[in-house]
Amino acid sequence: MLPPPNVTGTLHMGHAFQDTLMDILVRVHRMRGEETLWQPGTDHAGIATQMLVERQIVQEGGDRHQMGRSAFLEKVWEWRHASGGHITRQMRRLGASCDWSRERFTLDSGLSQAVTEVFVQLHDEGLIYRGKRLVNWDPVLRTAVSDLEVLSEEEDGFLWHIRYPLSDDSGSLVVATTRPETLLGDAAVAVHPDDPRYASLIGKTLRLPIMGREIPVIADHYVDPEFGSGCVKITPAHDFNDYQVGQRHHLPLINVFTPDARIRDSLEIFNSAESTPAEEIPSALRGLDRYAARKQILAQLESEGLLVQTDAHKLMVPRGDRSQAAIEPYLTDQWYVKVAPLAEPAIKAVEEGRIRFVPENWNKTYFDWMNRIEDWCISRQLWWGHQIPAWYGPDGHIFVARHEEEAHSQASRHYGMPVVLERDPDVLDTWFSSALWPFTTLGWPEKTLDLARFYPGSVLVTGFDIIFFWVARMIMMGLRFMDEVPFQEVYIHGLVRDAEGQKMSKSKGNVLDPIDLIDGISLEDLVAKRTRGLMQPQMAAKIEKSTRKEFAEGIPAFGTDALRFTFTALATQGRDIKFDLKRVEGNRNFCNKLWNAARFAMIQVPEISLLHGERELMAPERWIIGRLQHCEAVVNTAIDQYRFADAAHALYQFFWNDYCDWYIELCKPVLREDSPFTAAQQCGTRNTLLRVLEAGLRLLHPVMPFISEELWQRIAPMLDKGGSSIAVAPYPIADLQRVDPEADADTEWLINAIRAVRSVRGEMDIPPSKLLPVLLQGGVARDRTRAEHYQPWLFALARLSSLEWLSDSEEAPRPLCNCWEI
Structure with a gap:
C-alpha cells in the first residue's frame, strides 16, 4: 500500500527511498505470479493546499474571505486539476509500478462519501463528540494542527522572575516563567508538596499582578523544586502541562488570547468551580499581539517593582511547519474521536501477532503510544477538506447526518417543525481520511470484489515518524469497520540523511532532489534551488558557499537505476541512511558494466543458429550456473525478510565479480576464432553466457527496472523467450541441485x-x-x-x-x- 503523498508535494529523498523499497516488493511478488495491487493515490493535504492557493489569490490581489467559501473551493479544484499530479508524474519517473488506473484522491466523491459514513457511524456510537479542550493552535493559519505539524527547536529566550504578593501582604512568592504574557490567565501558583520552603504557604492566596484577582497556592508533584524558584505559575488554558494540573485541582480555564494570538478585551473563563464573571483586561493591553503584550506587561511589572530579575535561557519553541508561527496551546471547541475503545483491539492485534512490525523493536514504540493514547482532535478550521457532516439548530443543538436532507429530517423531528440549520464550517483532519485508506480505496462501504480480493493487504512500508499518526489509526479503523487488520506486516525504514548523518532540511541547505540525481543539474541551478524561498533568508550566503564547495561541477546525471540501487544497498534494517553521492556514482558505473557485459554477450552470437545444436557445459559454465543459484537463493530470502541491502550486495557481487570479471573472461578463450574448443563446447558457452544473463536480469529487475527491461527485450528473444515486459516474466527461484561442487x-x-x-x-x-x-x-x-x-x-x-x-x-x-x- 502506497502512503498517499500530499497533492501539493514534490518527490523528496524520503519518498524516493520508500517508493523504491515498495516497488521492489511489488515487482518481486508480481513476477512470482501472485495477485498484486499497489494502490496509488494522493492526499488532499488540507493546510498545505489551502495555503498554496491562498497565496496565489493574494498575489492576484484577491482575498479568500471576500471570495467566499464556494468560489475559493472552485479555485482550489482548478489548481488540483492543473497542477496536482506533479508528484505522481515524478513517481513514474522513479519507476513506481503502481496500478495507475486505480489512482485515487482523498477528496474523490466515493472516498468523501465513505469518510462521511465513518463519521456518522462513530458519532452514533458515541465515539465522536464535540468538546472544549486545549489544542495545538496556529495563530497565523487560525486552525488546530496535529503534533506532526509542529516542529520544536531550541531557541534563545529569557526566564523572567516575577513577584506575586500574598493577598494579606504578609510576604510574596517569586515565580519563574518564559511566558509572562499568559500571566493574565493564571489560575494558581504551584509548589512541590515536599518543598519545605513553601509548606506553610500551601492553601493561601496570592494577588495576581496586573489583574489583582486572588489565586491559590497549590501543591503538585509536577513542580521541579530545583528549577527557578521552585514556584510555577499555572495557566490551564495556555499550557498542556498546566491543563493537567488544572484538571487535578479543579482550576478554572482562563483564555487570554483571540484566535490570532492577540489579547482579548475580557477574559474567557471555563470550568470554574463557581460562577465567575468575565473579567476585563486593562485597556492598554487589549488587542496587542502576544509579543507586544509581553513587552507591555514586563514594563508594568518593572514599574511596580514586581520584576525581580531576567536570565538568559534556552528553550524549546514549538512552531508550525507551514507558517513557522509559534504554536499556541489554545482552548477551543473541536471534534474528537474517543480512541480508547478503538485502541484496545488494535493493541491486541499486535500482541497476538496478527500484525508484525519489522524490525521487531518498533512493537515497544507502538505499545507505548497506544497505552497512553488520548482522544484525537479531528477538526480543522479550514475550508479545503472533508467538511464535517454536522448541522446546528437555532438553539445550538447538533445534528450529525450523511447529507443536509437527513439533517433537516432529524431537526424537524426534534423541534416538531422545519427550522433553519447552519452547517459546521470546519473540515476533518487529513489523517482521518488517510486512516480509512486501506478499505475506502477498495469501494467500502459497498461490499465490492476488490474489497474481498485485496483486503487485508500484505505489507505496509513506512517511516517511524507516522506509526502513531497513520499506522495505528489505520489499524484501529480497519478493525472497527472491516473486523480485520488492514495489513499483516509493517516494515519501518530509517530516515535518509546527508553524508554526515545530518537530517536533510531546506534551512540547512543540504537537501537533495532525487530528480536532480536522475537528470543532473548545473551548479547555478542547484544554488538557485537551495537558496530560494528560505524561511531564514540570512542563511542564503552560507548555503551558497557550502553548495559551491561540495558541488563545484553541479550534479551529473546518474539515472534512475543507479539511484534505486543505491537506496536498496543502503536499506539496512533499523538504521538511518547516510546518503553519499559517491555511492550513486559507483552504481552508475555498475549500470555501465552491466550494459557492456550484455553487449559483449550479444556480440558473441552473431547468428541465432550458433545457439542450437549439441551443447557441452564445461566447468566454468557449471560454475557460473551454480553462482547464479546461490545468488537467487540469497536475493529471494533477503527480500522476503526485508533485508534489502543484503539483496543488493548479492546482486552486485554476482554481476560485477562472478559474471563480468570472471565468467566473461573465461568465455573469451572459448569463443575466439582460433579456439581449440569443440563446437559443442562453444555452443554450451554461448548459451550459458546468454541464459545466465537473461535469468540474472530477471533477478535484478525489481531493483533496476529500466536497464533490465531494455537489455532483456534484446536478449530474451535470442533464447526463444520474451513477452510484453520483463515485469511479468517469472522471477528466478534457486535450484541448488544445479550447483556442481566439483566444477x-x-x-x-x-x-x-x-x-x-x-x-x-x-x-x-x-x-x-x-x-x-x-x-x-x-x-x-x-x-x-x-x-x-x-x-x-x-x-x-x-x-x-x-x-x-x-x-x-x-x-x-x-x-x-x-x-x-x-
Whole structure:
C-alpha cells in the first residue's frame, strides 16, 4: 500500500527511498505470479493546499474571505486539476509500478462519501463528540494542527522572575516563567508538596499582578523544586502541562488570547468551580499581539517593582511547519474521536501477532503510544477538506447526518417543525481520511470484489515518524469497520540523511532532489534551488558557499537505476541512511558494466543458429550456473525478510565479480576464432553466457527496472523467450541441485591461478603484453591434472608463454621472481 503523498508535494529523498523499497516488493511478488495491487493515490493535504492557493489569490490581489467559501473551493479544484499530479508524474519517473488506473484522491466523491459514513457511524456510537479542550493552535493559519505539524527547536529566550504578593501582604512568592504574557490567565501558583520552603504557604492566596484577582497556592508533584524558584505559575488554558494540573485541582480555564494570538478585551473563563464573571483586561493591553503584550506587561511589572530579575535561557519553541508561527496551546471547541475503545483491539492485534512490525523493536514504540493514547482532535478550521457532516439548530443543538436532507429530517423531528440549520464550517483532519485508506480505496462501504480480493493487504512500508499518526489509526479503523487488520506486516525504514548523518532540511541547505540525481543539474541551478524561498533568508550566503564547495561541477546525471540501487544497498534494517553521492556514482558505473557485459554477450552470437545444436557445459559454465543459484537463493530470502541491502550486495557481487570479471573472461578463450574448443563446447558457452544473463536480469529487475527491461527485450528473444515486459516474466527461484561442487572447486582453482600470475605481474611491473614462462612445483595430483586440463584458459588469461611442472627434487632457477600458492 502506497502512503498517499500530499497533492501539493514534490518527490523528496524520503519518498524516493520508500517508493523504491515498495516497488521492489511489488515487482518481486508480481513476477512470482501472485495477485498484486499497489494502490496509488494522493492526499488532499488540507493546510498545505489551502495555503498554496491562498497565496496565489493574494498575489492576484484577491482575498479568500471576500471570495467566499464556494468560489475559493472552485479555485482550489482548478489548481488540483492543473497542477496536482506533479508528484505522481515524478513517481513514474522513479519507476513506481503502481496500478495507475486505480489512482485515487482523498477528496474523490466515493472516498468523501465513505469518510462521511465513518463519521456518522462513530458519532452514533458515541465515539465522536464535540468538546472544549486545549489544542495545538496556529495563530497565523487560525486552525488546530496535529503534533506532526509542529516542529520544536531550541531557541534563545529569557526566564523572567516575577513577584506575586500574598493577598494579606504578609510576604510574596517569586515565580519563574518564559511566558509572562499568559500571566493574565493564571489560575494558581504551584509548589512541590515536599518543598519545605513553601509548606506553610500551601492553601493561601496570592494577588495576581496586573489583574489583582486572588489565586491559590497549590501543591503538585509536577513542580521541579530545583528549577527557578521552585514556584510555577499555572495557566490551564495556555499550557498542556498546566491543563493537567488544572484538571487535578479543579482550576478554572482562563483564555487570554483571540484566535490570532492577540489579547482579548475580557477574559474567557471555563470550568470554574463557581460562577465567575468575565473579567476585563486593562485597556492598554487589549488587542496587542502576544509579543507586544509581553513587552507591555514586563514594563508594568518593572514599574511596580514586581520584576525581580531576567536570565538568559534556552528553550524549546514549538512552531508550525507551514507558517513557522509559534504554536499556541489554545482552548477551543473541536471534534474528537474517543480512541480508547478503538485502541484496545488494535493493541491486541499486535500482541497476538496478527500484525508484525519489522524490525521487531518498533512493537515497544507502538505499545507505548497506544497505552497512553488520548482522544484525537479531528477538526480543522479550514475550508479545503472533508467538511464535517454536522448541522446546528437555532438553539445550538447538533445534528450529525450523511447529507443536509437527513439533517433537516432529524431537526424537524426534534423541534416538531422545519427550522433553519447552519452547517459546521470546519473540515476533518487529513489523517482521518488517510486512516480509512486501506478499505475506502477498495469501494467500502459497498461490499465490492476488490474489497474481498485485496483486503487485508500484505505489507505496509513506512517511516517511524507516522506509526502513531497513520499506522495505528489505520489499524484501529480497519478493525472497527472491516473486523480485520488492514495489513499483516509493517516494515519501518530509517530516515535518509546527508553524508554526515545530518537530517536533510531546506534551512540547512543540504537537501537533495532525487530528480536532480536522475537528470543532473548545473551548479547555478542547484544554488538557485537551495537558496530560494528560505524561511531564514540570512542563511542564503552560507548555503551558497557550502553548495559551491561540495558541488563545484553541479550534479551529473546518474539515472534512475543507479539511484534505486543505491537506496536498496543502503536499506539496512533499523538504521538511518547516510546518503553519499559517491555511492550513486559507483552504481552508475555498475549500470555501465552491466550494459557492456550484455553487449559483449550479444556480440558473441552473431547468428541465432550458433545457439542450437549439441551443447557441452564445461566447468566454468557449471560454475557460473551454480553462482547464479546461490545468488537467487540469497536475493529471494533477503527480500522476503526485508533485508534489502543484503539483496543488493548479492546482486552486485554476482554481476560485477562472478559474471563480468570472471565468467566473461573465461568465455573469451572459448569463443575466439582460433579456439581449440569443440563446437559443442562453444555452443554450451554461448548459451550459458546468454541464459545466465537473461535469468540474472530477471533477478535484478525489481531493483533496476529500466536497464533490465531494455537489455532483456534484446536478449530474451535470442533464447526463444520474451513477452510484453520483463515485469511479468517469472522471477528466478534457486535450484541448488544445479550447483556442481566439483566444477566450483575447479573453477575457483583456475581463477586463483590466473589471479596469482596477475598479482606477480603487478608486483614486478610486467606489462600484460609480455608473455611469462611459469614454473609450478609442489601441490597434489589434482593440481597437476587441473594445470594440464585448464591450459587454454591459463595461457590466454594469465598471458603465459609456457607452463612447466617441476618435480619436488628439482630446484627452481634463480633468481626466482616470486612464488604463490594455488
